[in-house]
Amino acid sequence: MAYDEALAARVRNALSDAGELREQKMMGALCFMIGDHMCCGVTGNALMVRVGRDGYDTALAEEHVRPMEMTGGRRPRGFVLVDPPGIGTDEALHRWIRRGRTFVSTLPAK
Structure with a gap:
């Protein structure tokens, strides 16, 4: 599945201060990894966010x-x-990305 390049650019911009940031294509999406944990991604024209089981x-x-x-x-x-x-x-995009970053910050280092 293709992903929205404009949305991917917005996500990159929102994560510009993330430090150890890497992009990886997987699960039919462009995923953004922080410290080897997937935080969020772009699939089609939607934002995929890792909110964790408790936040689901x-x-x-x-x-x-x-x-x-x-x-x-x-x-x-x-x-x-x-x-x-x-x-x-x-503002809305940043709010969702913060949710993903907050969850990923609770995970142990890989």
Whole structure:
């Protein structure tokens, strides 16, 4: 699946202060890795955010958010997709990316 280059550029800009940032294509998306942990990504025109299992239901209750669905219909808990209306402003995009960064900061170093 292709990903939205303009959204990827916005995500890069939002993560410009992340330090150990790397991009990796996987799961049909462009994923942004912080310290070897996936924080967020761009799949199609949606933002994929790693919110963790504890933040999953809360994130899904928000507007323009849906479960991430993998091939075969599997829905990994802990990852959500935010559709374009939910990330239309830089403020909204940054808020979602902060959620991903906050979760990743709780993970042990690899």
